[in-house]
Amino acid sequence: MLNYDEANEIIENEFRNINLTKEEVDLLDSLNRVLSDDIFADLNLPQFNNSTVDGYAVKYNPVISEWKIIGEITAGNYNEIDLDDNSAVLIMTGSKIPSSCNTIIPIEDVTVENGFVKFIDNAKFKFGQNVRKKGEDILVNELAVQKGTRILPQHISLLAACGQNKIKVYKQLMIGVLATGDELVDIDTFPENDKIRATNHYTLLAMIKQQNMIPINFGFVKDSKCGIKNRIESALNSDIDILLTTGGVSVGKFDYVKEIIQELGVEIKFWKANIKPGKPIVFGVYQKENKTKFVFGLPGNPVSSFVNFIFFVQNNMKKLYGIDEQKVKARLISELNKEDNKRHFIRGSLKMNDASNQYTVSSVCSQSSGNMVGMSKANCLIIFEEGKNHLTVGEIVECIMI
Numbered sequence: 001m002l003n004y005d006e007a008n009e010i011i012e013n014e015f016r017n018i019n020l021t022k023e024e025v026d027l028l029d030s031l032n033r034v035l036s037d038d039i040f041a042d043l044n045l046p047q048f049n050n051s052t053v054d055g056y057a058v059k060y061n062p063v064i065s066e067w068k069i070i071g072e073i074t075a076g077n078y079n080e081i082d083l084d085d086n087s088a089v090l091i092m093t094g095s096k097i098p099s100s101c102n103t104i105i106p107i108e109d110v111t112v113e114n115g116f117v118k119f120i121d122n123a124k125f126k127f128g129q130n131v132r133k134k135g136e137d138i139l140v141n142e143l144a145v146q147k148g149t150r151i152l153p154q155h156i157s158l159l160a161a162c163g164q165n166k167i168k169v170y171k172q173l174m175i176g177v178l179a180t181g182d183e184l185v186d187i188d189t190f191p192e193n194d195k196i197r198a199t200n201h202y203t204l205l206a207m208i209k210q211q212n213m214i215p216i217n218f219g220f221v222k223d224s225k226c227g228i229k230n231r232i233e234s235a236l237n238s239d240i241d242i243l244l245t246t247g248g249v250s251v252g253k254f255d256y257v258k259e260i261i262q263e264l265g266v267e268i269k270f271w272k273a274n275i276k277p278g279k280p281i282v283f284g285v286y287q288k289e290n291k292t293k294f295v296f297g298l299p300g301n302p303v304s305s306f307v308n309f310i311f312f313v314q315n316n317m318k319k320l321y322g323i324d325e326q327k328v329k330a331r332l333i334s335e336l337n338k339e340d341n342k343r344h345f346i347r348g349s350l351k352m353n354d355a356s357n358q359y360t361v362s363s364v365c366s367q368s369s370g371n372m373v374g375m376s377k378a379n380c381l382i383i384f385e386e387g388k389n390h391l392t393v394g395e396i397v398e399c400i401m402i
Contacts, residue, residue, distance in 0.1 A: 001272045001273065001274050002270050002272070002273050002274065003273070003274045003343065003386055004273060004274065004275050004311070004343040004386070006270075007270055007273040007275075007281075007283070007312070008311065008312060008315075008316070010269050010270055010283065011269075011283055011294075011312055011316050012316050012319065014269065014285055014294060015294075015316045015317070015319065015320050016320075017292060018173075018241070018292075018320055020036075020170040020171065020320070020321070021170070021171045022036040022037075022168050022169065022170060022171065023168070023169060023170075023171050024166050024167065024168050024169075025166070025167055025169055026165065026166065026167075027156065027159060027160060027164060027165050027166070027167055028156070029167075030151045030156075030159075030167035030169055031151055031152070031153070031156065032150065032151065032152070032212040033150075033151055033167075033169035033170070033172070033212065034148060034149070034150050034151070034169055034170045034321045034322065034323065035145060035146070035147050035148065035149045035150075035151055035155075035167065035168070035169055036147055036168045036169050036170045037147050037168045038143055038145070038146055038147045039143075039144045039145040039159060039162060039164055039167075040141055040142065040143055040144060040162070041138045041139065041140055041141060041142050041143075041144045041162050042140065042141075042162055042163050043140050043162075043163075044134050044135035044138070044139055044140050045135065045137040045138045045161055046132050046133070046134055046135070046136065046137065047134065048096045048134050049096065049097050049131055049132065049133055049134050050094055050095060050096055050097060050131075050132050051091045051092070051093055051094065051095050051097055051104045051130060051131065051132075052093065052104070052130045052131070052132050053093055053104060053106045053107070053130045054091070054092050054093050054106070054107045055090075055091060055104045055105050055106045055107045055109075055110075055130060056069070056088040056089065056090060056091065056104065056105045056107070056110060056117050057073070057083065057088060057089045057091045057097050057098060057101040057103075057104055058083065058087075058088045058101060058103050058104075058105060059083045059084065059085050059087075059100060059101060059102060059103070060102050060103040060127040060128070061085045062125070064085055064086065065118055065119045065125075066086075066116055066117070066118035066119075067086055067087055067088035067116065067117050067118070068086060068087050068088065068115060068116055069087075069088055069089070069090060069112070069115055069116065069117055070083070070087045070088070070089060071089045071090070072089065072090040072091075073089055073090070073091045073092070073095045073096070073097070073098070074091075074092045074095055075092050075093070075094040075095045076095075077095075078095070078096040080098055080099065081098045081100075082098070082100050083098055083100040083101055084100075088105075088117050089101070091104065097131065101131075102127065102128060102131065103125075103126075103127055103128055103129055103130070103131065104129060104130035104131055105117075105119075105123075105125065105129075105130075106130065109123035109124070109125075110123070144158055144159075144162050145158060145159060145162075148321075148322035150321070150323050151167070151169070170321060172212060172213050172214045173213045173214065173241040173242060173317065174213070174214045174216055174239055174240045174241050174242075175208045175213050175214065175215055175216065175240060175241065175242045175243075175244060175313075176215075176216040176217075176218050176235045176238065176240040176242070176243045176244065177201060177204045177205050177208070177215060177216070177217060177218060177244045177245075177246075178218040178219065178220070178221065178231055178232065178235060178243065178244070178245045178246075179198050179200055179201040179219070179220035179221070179245070179246045179247060180220065180221055180222075180223060180228055180245060180246065180247040180248045180256075180257065180300075181198075181220070181222070181223060181247045181248070181300060182222050182223045183195055183196050184196065184197075184198040184201075184220045184222075185197060185198065186198060186220075187199070187202065198220045199302055200246040200247075200298075200300065200302050200305045201217075201219075201220055201246065203302065203305070203306060204244055204246065204298075204305065204309060205217060207306075207309055207310075207314065211314055211317060211318075213317065216235075216238070216240055218231060218234075218235050218243075219231075223248065223256070225256045225259075225260065228248065228256055228257065228260055229256075229260045229263070229264070232245065232257075232260055232261060232264060233264055236264060236266075236286055236288075236293060236295075240293065241293060241294070242293065242294045242295075242296065242313070243286075243293065243294070243295045243296070244296050244298055244309070244313070245257050245295070245296070245297050245298065246298045246299070246300055246305050247299070247300030248297070248300070249271075249280045249281065249282050249297040249298070249299060249300075250280040250299065257282065257297045258271060258282045258297060261282070261284055261286075261295050261297065262284075264286070265286060265287075265288070266284035266285065266286045266295050267284055267285045267286070267287075268282060268283075268284045269283050269284055269285060270282070270283055271283075274341070274342050274343065274386070275307075275311075275342055275343045275344070275345065276338075276340070276342045276343070276344045276345070277299070277301060277303050277304040277307050277345065277367075278298075278299060278304040278305070278307045278308040278311075278345075279299075279304075279342070280299050280304075281296065281297065281298060281299065281308050281312065282295075282296070282297035283295070283296055283297075283312070284297075296308070296309075296312065296313060302375070303347070303368070303371060303374075303375050306375060307345045307381065310381065310400065310402065311345070311400075325400065326400065326401035327398055327399065327400055327401075328350065328359050328380070328398075328399050328401065329359065329396050329397070329398060329399075330350055330358070330359035330360055330361035330380075330382075330396070330397060330399050331353075331356075331358055331359070331360050331361070331394060331395070331396055331397075332360075332361060332362070332382075332391055332392070332393055332394065332395045332396075332397050333360045333361065333362045333393060334362040334363055334393065335390070335391060335392055335393050336363060336382070336384055336390070336391040337389065337390050337391075338384060338388075338389055339389065341386050341387065342386065343383070343384065343385055343386050344367075344383075344384035345381040345382070345383065345384070345400075346363050346367060346381065346382040346383075346384055347363065347364050347365070347367060347374055347375060347377075347378035347380075347381060347382075348361045348362060348363055348364060348378055348379075348380045348381065348382040348399060349361065349362055349363075349364050349377065349378060349379060349380075350379050350380040350399055350401070359399070361380060361382055361397065361399055363382065364377045364378050365377060378402065379401065379402060380399040380400060380401050380402055381399065381400045381402055382397050382398075382399050383397065383398045383399070383400065384397075
């Protein structure tokens with residue numbers, strides 16, 4: 001059985017074969033998408049020298065403390081006014097300053113009387129204060145936003161300033177989800193006897209959506225080999241890039257998924273990984289007519305499929321798009337123990353300790369692979385590596401944010 005690193009390396013190598021294509025979208029539709037081309041500034045930012053405060057524009061002279069007001073400039077209503085050492089112009093924040101001005105005195109540092117402005121006591125005055133210089137943020141033709149950037153609202157502002165109403169981004173992956181199991185009923189049905197609601201299905205669709213990929217819902221199917229085979233074959237013949245199935249990948253009598261995908265031409269790259277939760281995962285590659293698709297057979301337990309998706313699917317998608325994983329180091333405040341040599345992913349509660357300015361983390365509730373309540377209370381997964389069986393209070397551990 002492969003350990004985590006070995007299994008993940010196989011997936012990572014296969015993901016490198018994905019050739020991301022590009023598309024052009026409207027600026028607002030680019031939010032959370034990954035930029036495929038560098039964006040360069042088409043102008044200087046700021047475009048002109050401007051005032052950072054409401055105040056008075058003057059020509060700096062350290063021995064002068066009183067000026068005659070000879071005009072007013074507001075944002076978007078520039079008026080070139082020639083200043084001498086003894087004159088000032090009332091100016092608003094963001095307004096272009098006259099070419100003869102080099103310093104702005106904040107309005108709260110002066111008094112105004114009979115058309116003259118003068119310093120109040122103890123006001124500070126230095127050359128160039130409160131002036132934003134033309135091009136001090138970025139110069140025309142300089143790189144503004146680098147390709148591979150995941151576009152966030154703060155990038156939208158800069159892209160808009162550079163006149164980019166259309167943005168070239170990498171296309172999203174289409175990811176199908178199919179749940180299997182006789183026990184499953186839809187979430188709007190009250191489960192009788194031994195039935196359970198098909199929660200994995202919705203969790204995976206939500207996680208795909210959270211990663212800003214395109215979720216394709218293939219529903220759920222009973223533990224019939226023929227029924228599962230027909231549904232998987234239909235999914236593989238669709239336009240999806242990745243198929244996720246849940247359930248039917250262990251060694252039970254009705255665990256048909258591994259056998260079925262092999263019959264349909266999927267090349268199995270590995271089956272089972274030495275991790276907990278999520279050991280009975282199967283990963284394969286399907287090729288048809290120069291189109292490559294990946295198939296992940298995830299376990300039926302909700303926490304297991306959740307963990308598998310994060311570490312084997314989500315993290316490799318992020319690498320493909322150049323997006324960093326959200327990892328943090330934290331000090332453990334509850335000891336952890338395990339008896340096997342698997343890599344464990346422990347559901348944890350991560351907090352910032354204000355006194356030490358350091359993250360602390362503890363495990364939450366039961367670590368059962370079926371405990372959705374514990375999963376809902378966690379905000380991270382603590383990595384408990386192979387070769388270790390005990391983690392003591394105070395140890396620094398690595399956590400993945402969820």
